[in-house]
Amino acid sequence: MTPEQCVARVDELAATGADAGVWALVAIAGLALAAVGGALVWRRPRRLPLTLAGALVLVAAVAAQLPAGAAHAAGSVSYSDGCTLISVEDVAVSPATTLAPGDETTSIAATVRSVADGPITISLDGSAGSALAGIATAVTAIDGETGVVELAAGATVTVTLTLALPAETGDAAQGLTAVPELTITATQR
Known part of the structure; x- marks a missing residue:
């Protein structure tokens, strides 16, 4: 009897551009507020505090839309049909990036939870995407170790994919993006 096997693929969630509409609304609101505020101050100078309060609201709305520093992108997880051995959680994906020679970055980190009834083995394979195939190195690790790991029912491990571009990389990699x-x-034991 062939042991049950489950495959999960983790990559960067494609950008949807959904936030572009929010920025357009903020820009329109800002222009409208500036026009109304300018007219009020020009006609009635004592309305200046009301105009300043409106400007503060606009600044707060814009600040709420700014990205939170070095935040990670959302990750996309897809499972093979009938996958009942693992659950991939807490996925953090560094946005697709251009690596410079000598750079190394942890591109994906996630928690893998065994949801199987018995022990399973976990193995990993990673890549930097087709643009950097054969140029960048992709190193996978399970709790900081390479190789296959046995996982008890209900146990969790942290898996990572680290991408590196060798310092001696030539111009062939210039401008290529890692994805x-x-x-x-996971294989049932």
Whole structure:
């Protein structure tokens, strides 16, 4: 009897551009507020405090839309049909990036939870995407170790994909973008 196997692929969630509409609304609101505020101050100078309060509201709305520093992108997880051995959680994906020679970055980190009834083995495979295939190195680790790991029912491990571009990389890699992908294979014991 062939042991049950489950494959999960983790990569960056594609950008949708959904936030562009929010920025357009903020810009329109800002122009409207500036026009109304200017007219009020010009006609009635004592309305200046009301105009300043409106400007503060606009600044707060814009600040709420700014990205939170070095935040990670959302990750996309897809499972093979009938996958009942693992659950991939807490996925953090560094946005697709251009690596410079000598750079190394953890591109994907996630928690893998065994949801199987018995022990399973976990193995990983990773890549930097087709643009950097054969140029960048992709190193996978399970709780900081390479290789296959046995996982008890209900246990969790942290999996990572680290991408590196060798310092001696030539001009062939200039301008290429890494699109990290991590494949997690679980096999029932």
